[in-house]
Amino acid sequence: MVQVALAGDVAEAEELQEILRNAGIEAELDAAGADDPLTVLVPEAELEAAQDAIEALSEPDEIISEP
Numbered sequence: 001m002v003q004v005a006l007a008g009d010v011a012e013a014e015e016l017q018e019i020l021r022n023a024g025i026e027a028e029l030d031a032a033g034a035d036d037p038l039t040v041l042v043p044e045a046e047l048e049a050a051q052d053a054i055e056a057l058s059e060p061d062e063i064i065s066e067p
Contacts, residue, residue: 001041004050013038023053
């Protein structure tokens with residue numbers, strides 16, 4: 001699994017995960033610590049499709065962190 005985005009909180013992470021799920025992409029969430037941003041992970045083979053799905057379905061003013 002590789003990082004596709006960072007989410008500032010659980011709600012944002014779950015929203016990104018739902019976007020990816022709706023695009024048919026498996027996604028996992030991971031956090032190093034309780035106050036750390038959540039990392040959204042996808043299979044390496046799906047990375048480009050996941051980036052495209054997030055970009056297409058997220059708000060234009062949101063910043064998606066790329067690895």
